[in-house]
Amino acid sequence: MRAFITSAIGVTCSAALVLPNAAPAGAAPDTSAIAATEAADPAEVPGSTQSLPLSPLPDASERATGAPSGTAEANAVQGLPRRDVHPFSLVGVVWDDADVELHGVVEVRTRSVGSRHWSDWQDLETHNAEHAADPGSAERDSGTVRGSTAPLWVGNCDGVEVRVIPEAPDVDDRGTARVPLPEGLRLELVDPGEDPQQSPVAGNGEGDVEATGTExxxxxxxxxxxxxxxxxxxxxxxxxxxxxxxxxxxxxxxxxxxxxxxxxxxxxxxxxxxxxxxxxxxxxxxxxxxxxxxxxxxxxxxxxxxxxxxxxxxxxxxxxxxxxxxxxxxxxxxxxxxxxxxxxxxxxxxxxxxxxxxxxxxxxxxxxxxxxxxxxxxxxxxxxxxxxxxxxxxxxxxxxxxxxxxxxxxxxxxxxxxxxxxxxxxxxxxxxxxxxxxxxxxxxxxxxxxxxxxxxxxxxxxxxxxxxxxxxxxxxx
The missing domain is CATH 3.40.80.10 (Peptidoglycan recognition protein-like)
Structure with missing residues (x-):
């Protein structure tokens, strides 16, 4: 099995116009992204995060595994079909249990704001807990830590599609069965917010970075x-x-x-x-x-x-x-x-x-x-x-x-x-x-x-x- 998936470098979404969220042709407006979007006051909390649950993609699974539609093997691939979302610039996938490894390929493609062009599929590097707080530390045992892929910077986008394809182990006498994907897979779309406005130089209190005053x-x-x-x-x-x-x-x-x-x-x-x-x-x-x-x-x-x-x-x-x-x-x-x-x-x-x-x-x-x-x-x-x-x-x-x-x-x-x-x-x-x-x-x-x-x-x-x-x-x- 691969312990990691190398991150591919894909097409960067260009910074352009910010368009309202619109449903794909022939589909009802997608409100899940809106509901999952973290409310943000630009004056107080720069940026926001959209968190969207992934679900089985039978059609994608059939193409990836060759299994007949409707079988358990054909339901192995999870993801999110193409959809319009609020603008974002960085994307990643998380899951519930940080101690569970994701063995498989995580791929995304995106559409830049103001464009009809979709990028090629791009891989997300699966971290599998390698970047994390140490076991037994207060941070790791906080109850909030999740498993996660590395995030990928894509620039200013408002369209996304994702698929998570589980890794198939070596064939044995009992046949093949794909490694189960972690539970609670979610797509995270991050808007980093605006660059900071001019503000006064801070004092040298606890936590200030430059003790010498070089703010x-x-x-x-x-x-x-x-x-x-x-x-x-x-x-x-x-x-x-x-x-x-x-x-x-x-x-x-x-x-x-x-x-x-x-x-x-x-x-x-x-x-x-x-x-x-x-x-x-x-x-x-x-x-x-x-x-x-x-x-x-x-x-x-x-x-x-x-x-x-x-x-x-x-x-x-x-x-x-x-x-x-x-x-x-x-x-x-x-x-x-x-x-x-x-x-x-x-x-x-x-x-x-x-x-x-x-x-x-x-x-x-x-x-x-x-x-x-x-x-x-x-x-x-x-x-x-x-x-x-x-x-x-x-x-x-x-x-x-x-x-x-x-x-x-x-x-x-x-x-x-x-x-x-x-x-x-x-x-x-x-x-x-x-x-x-x-x-x-x-x-x-x-x-x-x-x-x-x-x-x-x-x-x-x-x-x-x-x-x-x-x-x-x-x-x-």
Whole structure:
């Protein structure tokens, strides 16, 4: 059986006109999408989620399995026929029990707003619990966590079709029977909402990302792009590449190098006068900068004792996004992780886009050891960094790999970790290592090093060696 399904990169739905929901020709208006849509006040709760139940598709099953219509085998495929829905930009499938694996193929096709054209079928990567809180943790045992596929970014769409085809095991003397699909399959359609409007710089209270005061605040709006950001830069005075490319690079006066280094070291408990190996603090777009709705997540924060390792991921959301759309992609993932998958917050501690911009992920403070939900079994004493995109067959941009090196050189340095060495973590349980197993890992590891998965994609995984070397060099090693 396949432990995962590689995510295909499909046609991105273009950002265009927003049309009212209309029923397909010859059909009654579909009210289920409207009823299931989470009500949202754009002024208070940006974005929304449509949750639609999947049901057996006998015709699709007959084509997929060759079984006669009406038989149990022919009812194996579940899905949703083509229909009009409210506009959305990110799609995924969830099910009731997070401990039940989905063995099969999940395919969707979409129609862009204002168009009659439907995309080709696109695969969703089946996560099968590999990105999740550790077993036994309060987050995992909350009763809200669901099984889920990776979400796929499709752009601005208002039409969707989905099918879930169960995997057929090897033939034996008793014949074949398809692996049952999980119960409670639902299609999740996420509207990430508008880009953030200009707002005042927040203070440095608990949970603020930039303890040094380097808050990044959104200035412009518009579905799926043109996020302009006013940046109080780090000591390098750098601006995220995606914002440089869009010309939105107005920068407030940068902090001095001495001030930034002193505050970073103080946050990590480094004694004054010592010479730790800490890389330069990179520019980080805060949650406020990418428009995170803080009312979605749980109020509290979860911390571990240290950050001994960084696990690198790809988001498996596809590569058909522009750098100016990255904040929208991140808001979509955040909403999908919390509202659809039932997590306390976005799972990753940080995200990196294809242009090399770095974003704060899970709330709690970028200088702190915030516990994420990114690598099942190894969320303690580690951090998760997701590169937005899918890198199974596509090379990650050099800017993204460089951003990984910069971020890890700084953050791992705060906790005395050498990016070019190895460390020992204790497994919290997973499909590769039993709970309690002491595992020797690279300080910068790929997700697949801790869990049997394709993540972070073969092409990105091959770049981790150069990221380790560059990160250590930035630390002065």
């Amino acid at each position: 990044f605040v959104g200035l412009a709006s518009g579905r799926g792009g043109r996020l302009a950001t006013s940046l109080q830069a780090s000591f390098q005075g750098a601006v995220p590449t995606s914002l440089q490319a869009s010309g939105q690079d107005r920068v407030l006066p940068a902090l001095s190098k001495a001030q930034t280094e002193a505050e970073s070291e103080a946050a990590a408990g480094v004694a004054p006068g010592s010479k730790p190996y800490i890389g330069p603090r990179p520019t980080i777009v805060t949650r406020k900068g990418w428009g995170a709705d803080e009312k979605l997540r749980e109020k509290g924060f979860a911390y571990t004792k240290s950050v001994k390792a960084a696990f690198i991921h790809h988001s498996a959301t596809g590569n058909k996004y522009t750098c100016s759309q990255a904040p929208s992609v991140l808001r979509g993932i955040y909403r999908y992780h919390v509202k659809s998958s039932g997590w306390r917050d976005i799972g990753y501690n940080f995200a990196v886009d294809k242009c090399g911009s770095i974003y704060e992920g899970r709330a709690g403070g970028v200088t702190k050891a915030v516990q994420g939900a990114h690598t099942l079994g190894f969320n303690t004493d580690s951090m998760g960094i997701a590169v937005l995109g899918t890198f199974s067959t596509s090379d990650p941009p050099a800017a993204a790999v460089n951003a990984i090196a910069k971020l890890t050189a700084w953050k791992l340095g705060l906790f005395g970790a050498n990016p070019n060495s190895r460390t020992t973590l204790v497994s919290g349980g997973g499909n590769r290592f039993k709970k309690g197993t002491k595992v020797k890992l690279n300080v910068i590891s790929g997700h697949r090093d801790g869990f049997a998965t394709e993540c972070p994609g073969t092409r990105l995984y091959k770049k981790l060696g150069s990221a380790r070397t560059s990160s250590a060099h930035l630390q002065g090693r």
